[in-house]
Amino acid sequence: MSTELLPLVGGAIALALVLGGLLGWAASRMPDDVDGLVEQINALLPQTQCGQCLFPGCRPYAAAIASGQADFDRCPPGGVATAEAIARLLDRPAKAPDPGYGVTKPRQVAWIDEARCTGCARCLPACPVDAIVGAPRLMHTVIAPQCTGCELCVAPCPVDCIEMRVVGDARISRQTGS
Amino acid sequence: MAARREFAPGIALETHKQAAMQSRIAPAPAPAQAFVLLDQGDGRHTVPCVRVGERVRLGSPIACADTDAGADLHAPVAGRVRSIGVLERVPDAGHAIIIDNDGSDERDPGFEPLPPPETLPPGELIELIRRGGIAGLGGALFPTATKLAQARARSIAHLVLNGAECEPWICCDDALMREAADDVVRGAQLMLRASGAKRGTIAIENDKPQAGEALGAALAAVGDARLALVVLPAVYPAGAERQLLTAVTGLEVPEGARPPDIGLLSQNVGTAAAVARLARTGEPLIRRVVTISGSGVARPCNMDARIGTPIAELIGAAGGYTGTPRRLWFGGSMTGRALPDDAWPLTRAMNCIVAATDADLVSAASVERPCIRCGDCARVCPAGLLPQELHRGVRSHDESLLERYGLADCIECGCCDYVCPSAIPLVERFRQERVAMRERLAAASRATEARLHFELHERRAADLEASRRREFEDARRRARDHSADGG
Numbered sequence: 001m002s003t004e005l006l007p008l009v010g011g012a013i014a015l016a017l018v019l020g021g022l023l024g025w026a027a028s029r030m031p032d033d034v035d036g037l038v039e040q041i042n043a044l045l046p047q048t049q050c051g052q053c054l055f056p057g058c059r060p061y062a063a064a065i066a067s068g069q070a071d072f073d074r075c076p077p078g079g080v081a082t083a084e085a086i087a088r089l090l091d092r093p094a095k096a097p098d099p100g101y102g103v104t105k106p107r108q109v110a111w112i113d114e115a116r117c118t119g120c121a122r123c124l125p126a127c128p129v130d131a132i133v134g135a136p137r138l139m140h141t142v143i144a145p146q147c148t149g150c151e152l153c154v155a156p157c158p159v160d161c162i163e164m165r166v167v168g169d170a171r172i173s174r175q176t177g178s
Numbered sequence: 179m180a181a182r183r184e185f186a187p188g189i190a191l192e193t194h195k196q197a198a199m200q201s202r203i204a205p206a207p208a209p210a211q212a213f214v215l216l217d218q219g220d221g222r223h224t225v226p227c228v229r230v231g232e233r234v235r236l237g238s239p240i241a242c243a244d245t246d247a248g249a250d251l252h253a254p255v256a257g258r259v260r261s262i263g264v265l266e267r268v269p270d271a272g273h274a275i276i277i278d279n280d281g282s283d284e285r286d287p288g289f290e291p292l293p294p295p296e297t298l299p300p301g302e303l304i305e306l307i308r309r310g311g312i313a314g315l316g317g318a319l320f321p322t323a324t325k326l327a328q329a330r331a332r333s334i335a336h337l338v339l340n341g342a343e344c345e346p347w348i349c350c351d352d353a354l355m356r357e358a359a360d361d362v363v364r365g366a367q368l369m370l371r372a373s374g375a376k377r378g379t380i381a382i383e384n385d386k387p388q389a390g391e392a393l394g395a396a397l398a399a400v401g402d403a404r405l406a407l408v409v410l411p412a413v414y415p416a417g418a419e420r421q422l423l424t425a426v427t428g429l430e431v432p433e434g435a436r437p438p439d440i441g442l443l444s445q446n447v448g449t450a451a452a453v454a455r456l457a458r459t460g461e462p463l464i465r466r467v468v469t470i471s472g473s474g475v476a477r478p479c480n481m482d483a484r485i486g487t488p489i490a491e492l493i494g495a496a497g498g499y500t501g502t503p504r505r506l507w508f509g510g511s512m513t514g515r516a517l518p519d520d521a522w523p524l525t526r527a528m529n530c531i532v533a534a535t536d537a538d539l540v541s542a543a544s545v546e547r548p549c550i551r552c553g554d555c556a557r558v559c560p561a562g563l564l565p566q567e568l569h570r571g572v573r574s575h576d577e578s579l580l581e582r583y584g585l586a587d588c589i590e591c592g593c594c595d596y597v598c599p600s601a602i603p604l605v606e607r608f609r610q611e612r613v614a615m616r617e618r619l620a621a622a623s624r625a626t627e628a629r630l631h632f633e634l635h636e637r638r639a640a641d642l643e644a645s646r647r648r649e650f651e652d653a654r655r656r657a658r659d660h661s662a663d664g665g
Contacts, residue, residue, distance in 0.1 A: 047624075047626070047629045048628070057636070130631055146627070
């Protein structure tokens with residue numbers, strides 16, 4: 001090897017080191033790949049926050065799917081469309097939602113029979129999206145456009161004054177005036 | 179930009195207009211009860227501003243639009259408000275104000291001629307048109323004042339009055355132009371003043387020679403150099419907004435843009451006449467000309483009818499039914515909508531009511547067959563789309579393909595359906611797919627909102643938990659300090 005090439009080889013080695021260092025630094029600074037995947041899966045979930053998948057909300061379920069803890073067939077509100085979309089994202093064979101986790105229903109919202117509501121306020125913390133307005137010993141009501149229809153407020157009600165109504169039901173529009 | 183294609187797209191159709199054009203426009207009897215629908219379509223509503231039992235006079239405001247995209251409603255009869263609520267006897271008609279007509283036709287104090295429009299600043303003229311509740315009588319019901327104000331803000335150059343009326347059966351504009359050409363021309367002048375446009379063109383099809391003559395005479399009488407009449411070849415759908423503007427001006431409204439973006443404004447000729455009548459007499463929009471036609475009607479004609487008159491009464495005034503009609507619809511035969519019941523009241527959007535018998539209907543017994551990719555639909559599409567490709571996209575639910583091939587630009591004219599040798603209901607599929615796409619978008623925005631609410635909820639729960647723990651720790655420390663002090 002002629003000595004004239006030495007500076008060139010040295011330069012190339014230096015460049016490789018610099019670029020390698022840059023790459024390493026960037027990799028350490030970039031968000032974890034898994035986190036990105038969780039966000040991508042979460043974006044496909046319907047955000048009902050109903051917990052039917054047995055995870056406390058859509059994001060935890062997305063994290064479980066990303067880490068392989070749970071399959072992507074556990075989301076009844078999302079139905080076939082959501083299962084298919086996640087299968088496409090993960091490049092896995094599509095499959096229908098497992099009916100063991102619940103059935104897909106038409107869009108529904110909670111409705112409080114205000115005549116029977118005692119104002120116990122137990123449904124308030126149960127609502128994952130703060131769609132119920134009320135205070136202790138005062139009548140409660142549901143902000144219908146904000147309700148995801150998760151049904152989590154139905155069980156805590158001691159007087160069973162909350163029922164689920166399918167959207168489009170005239171009884172909802174009459175109450176909310178929308 | 180001009181002469182986009184050498185051949186004229188669209189189709190020549192049997193017009194079915196002659197029957198109703200035999201007589202002059204007949205005034206329809208005022209209804210004993212007027213049913214004024216509050217829903218204006220496209221999610222636009224009006225909010226009642228009268229109470230049950232209140233007496234209203236002819237032209238009194240009875241409901242206000244909730245946004246700029248709607249127009250106020252006025253009482254089409256004088257009398258007492260009987261009820262306000264869901265119109266029980268007409269399924270799916272929604273909410274209505276029902277007024278018992280006392281027959282007096284006593285006018286509202288506000289129902290008086292406007293000050294001479296030439297003395298008014300354009301902004302005030304627009305405000306008066308807004309108060310008159312004038313809305314696009316071509317069928318879209320977009321408030322004229324909003325459209326004029328938008329045009330003024332964009333300093334548009336050219337106003338086009340749409341008198342093409344290209345769809346079969348409809349001939350209310352033809353009748354109006356023949357009998358009230360003065361009003362159309364006067365309305366055009368007022369709209370020029372309100373919008374600030376430099377020139378105006380009244381566009382009609384060449385199958386309306388009498389309307390053309392009447393308009394020509396009216397234009398000659400006013401001698402306004404800004405106004406002109408243009409006669410277009412009669413081809414469906416020459417009267418569709420974008421297609422008409424291109425035919426008249428040579429400019430094409432770009433994809434995703436609207437006419438004001440290229441300096442144009444279009445208005446229906448009936449709307450112009452309504453503006454002229456408002457200026458002359460102060461009458462708000464409480465009636466319209468409507469075509470009553472079809473072999474199922476004894477005397478097809480055009481009628482000047484009050485808004486809120488039940489369709490059954492209008493057909494009664496046209497001599498009643500001849501037997502049982504096979505189908506009842508409003509609008510033309512290409513884009514019209516079925517009327518499930520003749521108890522429906524006349525709305526401002528209804529330009530034509532057809533009671534059709536078998537003689538009127540094309541035998542639609544043919545069964546849908548697979549697409550053979552003949553391309554006939556693409557040849558007739560006035561929007562320059564490829565319906566066969568869109569159909570492929572609809573079948574495979576391929577949203578990116580539908581976007582690429584411009585589903586949003588479909589004007590739902592029905593030409594592709596008409597020529598399809600495989601009898602594929604293309605427009606119906608496109609319409610359904612657009613609804614589904616809108617619903618998917620709405621679901622996505624609901625999900626985003628729910629996610630934000632959930633994150634806030636979670637953060638608040640975490641804060642609460644943290645503050646509880648802090649309090650507990652504080653209490654324990656105090657107890658420890660206390661016992662240390664004591665000990």
